[in-house]
Amino acid sequence: MEQSSHIKVKDLNVYYGQNHVLKNINIEIPNNQITAIIGPSGCGKTTLLKCFNRLIESVDGVRVTGEVLVGGENIYDPKAEVTHIRKKMGLLSQRPFPLPMSIYDNIAYGPKIHGERNKKELDRIVEHYLKEASLWEEVKDRLKTPAGSLSIGQQQRLCLARGLAVEPDIILGDEPTSALDPQSSRHIEQKFIELKEKYSIVFVTHILRQAKRIADYLIFIHMGEIIECGPTKEILENPKEKKTQDYVLGIIS
């Protein structure tokens, strides 16, 4: 069980109405590595990421066929229970969206939803995951203040801590640094590198240099199709497909 990969995608197709945006996607996401999904904007990166935790379902008029196996379970099986699937994945969005509550409650929200009531235990969880996201020192004296009062960079780390607090196996990120200043971006990248010991990380980026810096594995998508995937070094140094070469050289952007 531990050996097989956390996320496996089989013949995935996604349509927005008539628009066929993901075509026959088949991939395995390697465990305990950082996987970057790259490709020109509008190619379907966000869509693919949203398929991993079924958030795609909240889009109006969307249709999904095929399978996404998470821990061996097909999450698109009609019998699959969505909340427990989503609990296995933490999500970082393009811009941080702290919940409209205090810093403390942002972290405690997930554990509370899943039934943790013990105040001491919640205190422990909040401290632990804020430390895990390197935010504890900055906020420990103002845990009760609204999360919206933090800087954008701090908010993104808060969102990371919030996701980790439900004890996922996988971290998903949709261009998680695109709204951040360079220093906060570095901070998140650094976190990702530390966290891959314990989690499998999949993130979307349109910055090739960022993918090069931190990703172990690359998935290149173009017009809804996976053109090429493999270890970062291979893809960047020896792209097999013409389109990948063009993208790496900056001809498609």
Place this chain on the structure above:
Amino acid sequence: MIFNRVLKDKIAGKTMLFLTILACSSLLLIFAGLIFKSLPVIEKSSFSELLFSSKWHPLKGEFGMLPFISSTLWVTGVSIIIAVPLCILSAIYLSEYAHKRILQLIFPIIDILAGIPSVIFGVWGLILIVPIFGYSILSGGIVLAVMIVPVVIHVMIEVIKTVPSELRDASLSLGATKWQTIKFVVVKKALPGIIAGIVLGLSRAFGETMAVLMVVGNVVKIPHSVMDAGYPLPALIANNYGEMMSIPMYDSALMLSALILFIIIVVFNVFSRLILIRIERNVGYNS
């Protein structure tokens, strides 16, 4: 050429400022006018007598307003108790659960309802509600609730729509159910707007005259239960202004009742604004 454009810009700015000041000052003018007109009756009897006595005998010169004030509060209170839960739940259903087409169908209907003249709601109340609950505070409250519901739902839907979908996604991705997400995140984020919607409804309810007047019974008495008849302030003014004006002080007393209504609404709006500011601070709106 450039000079001309700058000039036009300045003129447009100044004109709008002037119009805004004019609109705001009309509020002050009304207030001043009402005070001026109600001075005679205030000078003659004491404030406490006018506000807290229930003796309404215009011929004897007794103008205790308590029955009218309490009727107004009762009717408005009942209507809000009926309307608020209804509005919140419908707005949540329509914006979060209903299919887009249903919303597209219902939204225009809601707006039509909001535009129906109040006398029609009054007639509807007479035909449908009065036979069941009699001429009473409850009938008035129900008719009033039906009248304000469309306006309030409209505001609430607009407000809930402004909650970014990424915020819902953030909660859902932690494994929260849709209902948990709505309850703990969407409603919380939208709370200031939801309250603003309720305030808007309340302000309308306080002043609504025609529909209520037709079904509350218009009996000068402090109501003790929702089944009692009542006589709200707007009904008092509408029923009597221009009629028994030969009675001394009567018109001044009516002006005073208008002033009281005016003050109730202003105080209430200021109060709710303070609550809103507090909530916004707690929720943290920099994000």
